[in-house]
Amino acid sequence: MIIRVAPSLPTMKTFLYRVPEGWERFLGRFTRVKIHLSGRPVTGFVLSEENEQGIHLKSIEEIKGIEDIFPLLDGPLGELCLWASKFYITPIGMVLKFALSYGLDVEPYLRIRSTSRDSLHLDGALLSKAIKENGREGILRYFYDRGIELIDIFTGVSFLPSGTSSEKRGRNNKRLLYISDFKERIEFYAAEIERRIGQNRNCLLLMPDYQGLGDFFYNIFQKRFKDRVLWFGSKVQKNKRMEAYFKARKGGYLIFGNKSSVFLPGMKEGLIIVERPEDILKNIEGFRFDATKIAIERSFLEDVDVIFGSISPPIDVFQEGKEGVFEMVDQRKAHKKKHEIIIDHIPSGQRGMLSKRIADVIEEAIKQREVIGIYTPKKIYGTSVRCILCEESILCRGCGASLSFNKEKNVFFCKACGIEFEGLIKCPGCGGELIYTPFLGVESIEEQLNSMYKGTEVYSCTGENLKKTLKALQKKTPDKGAIIVGSQALTKLCDVSLKRLILIGWESIPLFAGYRAYERMFQTLQNLIDGTHPGILYFFMEREMAVDPFLYLDLHSFYEKELMRRKSALFPPYTRLFSIEIEHPSERDGLKKVERIVSLIKDKGLEDLLSGPVKERYKGYYRWRFLLKGEVDKLYDVFKSIYDIKGVKIEADPPHV
DNA sequence: TGTTCGTCCATA
DNA sequence: ATGGACGAACAT
Numbered sequence: 001m002i003i004r005v006a007p008s009l010p011t012m013k014t015f016l017y018r019v020p021e022g023w024e025r026f027l028g029r030f031t032r033v034k035i036h037l038s039g040r041p042v043t044g045f046v047l048s049e050e051n052e053q054g055i056h057l058k059s060i061e062e063i064k065g066i067e068d069i070f071p072l073l074d075g076p077l078g079e080l081c082l083w084a085s086k087f088y089i090t091p092i093g094m095v096l097k098f099a100l101s102y103g104l105d106v107e108p109y110l111r112i113r114s115t116s117r118d119s120l121h122l123d124g125a126l127l128s129k130a131i132k133e134n135g136r137e138g139i140l141r142y143f144y145d146r147g148i149e150l151i152d153i154f155t156g157v158s159f160l161p162s163g164t165s166s167e168k169r170g171r172n173n174k175r176l177l178y179i180s181d182f183k184e185r186i187e188f189y190a191a192e193i194e195r196r197i198g199q200n201r202n203c204l205l206l207m208p209d210y211q212g213l214g215d216f217f218y219n220i221f222q223k224r225f226k227d228r229v230l231w232f233g234s235k236v237q238k239n240k241r242m243e244a245y246f247k248a249r250k251g252g253y254l255i256f257g258n259k260s261s262v263f264l265p266g267m268k269e270g271l272i273i274v275e276r277p278e279d280i281l282k283n284i285e286g287f288r289f290d291a292t293k294i295a296i297e298r299s300f301l302e303d304v305d306v307i308f309g310s311i312s313p314p315i316d317v318f319q320e321g322k323e324g325v326f327e328m329v330d331q332r333k334a335h336k337k338k339h340e341i342i343i344d345h346i347p348s349g350q351r352g353m354l355s356k357r358i359a360d361v362i363e364e365a366i367k368q369r370e371v372i373g374i375y376t377p378k379k380i381y382g383t384s385v386r387c388i389l390c391e392e393s394i395l396c397r398g399c400g401a402s403l404s405f406n407k408e409k410n411v412f413f414c415k416a417c418g419i420e421f422e423g424l425i426k427c428p429g430c431g432g433e434l435i436y437t438p439f440l441g442v443e444s445i446e447e448q449l450n451s452m453y454k455g456t457e458v459y460s461c462t463g464e465n466l467k468k469t470l471k472a473l474q475k476k477t478p479d480k481g482a483i484i485v486g487s488q489a490l491t492k493l494c495d496v497s498l499k500r501l502i503l504i505g506w507e508s509i510p511l512f513a514g515y516r517a518y519e520r521m522f523q524t525l526q527n528l529i530d531g532t533h534p535g536i537l538y539f540f541m542e543r544e545m546a547v548d549p550f551l552y553l554d555l556h557s558f559y560e561k562e563l564m565r566r567k568s569a570l571f572p573p574y575t576r577l578f579s580i581e582i583e584h585p586s587e588r589d590g591l592k593k594v595e596r597i598v599s600l601i602k603d604k605g606l607e608d609l610l611s612g613p614v615k616e617r618y619k620g621y622y623r624w625r626f627l628l629k630g631e632v633d634k635l636y637d638v639f640k641s642i643y644d645i646k647g648v649k650i651e652a653d654p655p656h657v
Numbered sequence: 658t659g660t661t662c663g664t665c666c667a668t669a
Numbered sequence: 670a671t672g673g674a675c676g677a678a679c680a681t
Contacts, residue, residue, distance in 0.1 A: 007668085009670055015669045038668045038672065060669055589664085646665065660680075666673090 002052050002060065003027065005035055005044040006093035010286075012643045016050060017063045026140045028161075030078050030096060032067035043067065045096050066136060069127075069143055069150065070161045072100055076302035077162070077265060083297055087632060088652045089578070089639045090287050098287040099263035102232070102241060107131065109242050110150045110159055112139075119147040152246040162249065162265045174305040175296065177313055177321045179555070180331035182494055182530050185309040188331070189273055190224060192307065193254050197228050200252040202270035204261060206291055208279045213492050216470070217275065218256050225254050232257035232264065259283050259291035262298065271305045272298065278314045278523050279491075288651060292317070296325075312526035315519050315566070316573035318559050332555075339529070340536040345544040346504070352440065354448050358540055361502060362449070362483065366456055369481040370499035373532055375490050377509050377524075378441035420617035440504055445485050453483075461486030461493070491527035501534035507547040514656030515571045518562055522552050570629060572653070578635065579657065580626040580642070581649040583618065590622045590647075597626075597642050604638050606630070627657060 001019040017035055019027060027033070031046045041064065073081055073096060081099050085092040107128040114123035119142050122130055127150060131139050142148045150159040178188055193203045207217055214233060222229045230244035232255050247253050248266040257264065259280060262272070274280065277292040292314065299306040308317055311332065321328035346355045354362070365372045413420045446460045459482060461469045466489045473496065476482060484490070484498070509524065510517035529537070539549050552558060567574050580597065584590030594613055601610055606628075613624035628635060632652075639650055 002669095005669085007670090009668090011668085011670085013668075017669065035669085037670090040668090040671070042668090042670080057669060585663090644666095658681085660678100662678085663676095665675080666671105668671095 002050040002055060003063070004047040004050055005033060005063070006047050006091060006096070007035065007037055007042045007044040008093040008097035009037070009042065010091060010094060010643075012091050012640050014047060015044070016055065016057060016060050018060050020062050023063075023066065023137075025144055026066055028071050028074070030071040030073050030081075032072070032100075033063045034065035034067060035063050036061055043097070045093055046071075047092070066140065068106075069140065069159075072106070073263070073265070074161050076298075077263060079301045080263070080294065080298050083301070084287075084289060084294055086636060087293070087297075088287065088289050089632070089636070089643065089650050090289075091643075094287050098260070098283075098285075102234075102245065102260060102264075105238075106152075106159070106242070106245075109153050109239075109246065111153055113149045113151050113158075114147070115149055116145075116147040122148060152249075154243045154246045155250045157246070157250050159246075159249075162268075173299045173303065174307075175299055175320075175326045176305075176307045177317055177326040177328045178307055178309045178331065179311065179313060179329065180309070181311060181333060184331050184333065185275070186220060189275075189307070189309065190221070192271060192273070193221070193225065196271050197225065197252050197254065199269075202248055202251055202267055203254045203273060204264060204267060204270065205254060205256050205273045205275060206258065206262065206280065206295065207256070207275040208258070208281055213466075213494075214256060214258070215467075216494060221254060221256075228253050230255045232261045234258065234260065259289075262291045262294045267298075267302065267304045269303050271307065274306070274308045276310050276527070277308045277317060278310060278312060278519075279527075282653075282655065290653065296320075311530040312523040312555070315516075315559060315562060319563060319573045330555075339534060341539070341549065342536065343539045343541070343545070343549060345541045345546075351542065352444075354440070354445065354452070355540070358502060358504070358538075359452070361500065361538060362453070365483075365500055366453060366481055368499070369479065371482045371484070371497070372500040372502065373490060373493075373496075373498045373528075373534070374445060374483060374485045374502045374504060375487070375506065375524075375528060376440055376442060376445060376485075376504045377487060377506065442485050442487050445504070449483055449485065457482040459484045461489050463487070463489050466492055488524065491524055491531060493531040496532050498532040498534045500536045500538065501528060501532055502538040502540060503528075504540045505542060506539065506549075507541050515566075515569075516655065518565075521547075522558050522562075525549070525552050526555070575629045576631055577653055577657065578628040578630075578639070579651045579654040580628065581651070582613070582624045582626075583621050583647045583649070585621055587622050590624065593645065593647065594624050597645070597648065600641055601628075601638055606635065606638060609635070 001024050002016055003019055004014050005017050006014050015035070015037065027046050029046060029048070033044050033046060035042055035044045071078070077099070081095045082092060084090070085095045108126060110127040112122045112125045112127060112130055114120045122142065127139070139148075143150070151157070152159055178185065180188070189205070196203050205217070207214060218229065218231060230247060230253050232241060232244045244255055245264070248255055248264055251266065255261065255264065260283065272295050274292055274295055280291050282288055282290050292308070295306050298304055308326070317326060318328075320326045344357055346358070350356065362372070442460055442462055446458055449456070449458045457476065457480065459469050459472060461484055469484075473484070484496070506521065506525065509521045513520040541547065551561070566572065571577070582590060582593050582597065584593060598610070601607055609628050609630040610626055612626040616623045616625065642648055643650060
């Protein structure tokens, strides 16, 4: 038998191998096999059986071994991986490797139960040990001849392929977008979870597992569902994770996980909850994907319901709600409560410090012993490069940090990611002269507060210290006033009540958030309000009425307007975006590569979808970046043909362009 | 003409 | 991913 195998390597190529006599029945779609490629051992996945007649290759090697008893990703989950491979232009071998990564090593957790007389000598042995002693082939033969069963050590349940190929598919599943405040969401989830657990079904709760937010949620539900709650994060100890893996197969649990757990098996008739889908981070190791997209697709391929809960959902999910892919329920209560809103600006002479008017507000709050918050999108104090005419900051396209200037080389560069921007001597927006001004960040505000208001408690809240801050806030003396200063991490506060919330420079988010800028502004504001329900909201902007905050307070009108803007400029959700990055140390050779790629795109008649390239310097390298707008079906062949070119990176749905 | 270093290429 | 082929740049 000849099989096609996808190696778990970053290549779109697949390879043919011969299967040793007698092994045929041990192999199915996506069985992991050991192969040799360029004479070196590599793990691959069986894709299909090939017709031996049509094959003229003289040098087909045999596979070197079988790595699992049966395919660990099968049925609808296998379909999901195939879909993701295409949707994200990632070789199927890489997707499968990633999707399995959490539960790769099942054999040390399985015990053999003999079910026939001639396998009695294996009874009770650990599978990994038995394989070491008897060879894998022998054990496989017992398993496929029904001489043994495999029992995991946590549940006592028989370990079998989970795929239930094509019985009930997801067309009738529930996909619900639940728009509501934090407290409502928790109650709603709890009710859904309770019902499912009662029916011995699983719930998977996906959330951004960073900055201590995961622990916060875990504690809430752990109190309620006790030993029915399992942690499946990457930080969890290996045997704890394996315990969750096997218990999930049994059913009746609430499993907490981050983005990689969307591929967890055992979710049949279960529920996937995505809390704050707008904050779910994209995975970056090897296989880049957005877990919310995978969750949605999973509900189409498998018998699984999906609930997205948020106060400010991703705009593409809102759009899907309008199209009927999602049922949309709006249960917000708190937004009907009116906040007082005060809009002001910071005079240009007072930009590097807390302006007089901001200080007035703070002093009033201190006098009243209030707990108040200050939000600023910038973490650190620094000097920004600005344009003298339009006053826009010049920021790094890659990471959004403000640019620094190297006088000797006459080049702007980003300290954070090393990109140099050539020929930038005038403002890219309006052509004005560039000047330098200090800006306010969490650090500098904290410093100034500490020196201006000695004796007042000041807490800083950034990505790095959120966990500590949350703990400190719990211990804080209740009737004493305090000031919490924070960046984006301030949106992670869930049950803090603030009398006043001061936003400094909130309107400058667009400078580094690309086409999703307004959406991010909206989501930041809404999550801040949801987490801290302030009595008075202050907007201190760098220019008078730079933005009208009232446009960002009504969910429906904001999304309608933003969708119209996206539609007319052709941006997601009305098209998909892809970036192609070409990196090369020499400019001449790099340009050759760029031309090669452009001509490949032109050959397919797709040049209309192409924009760029934009040239950048990056740590001594030259880098070119293209953007392509269009659907995968149209673009897949081109992507496949350029994927294997060295130094070329394709990114699907790049977040800030 | 030999040596070293870095880029390209194919993997069954 | 990665080892070997290949070719440019350098030294002898």
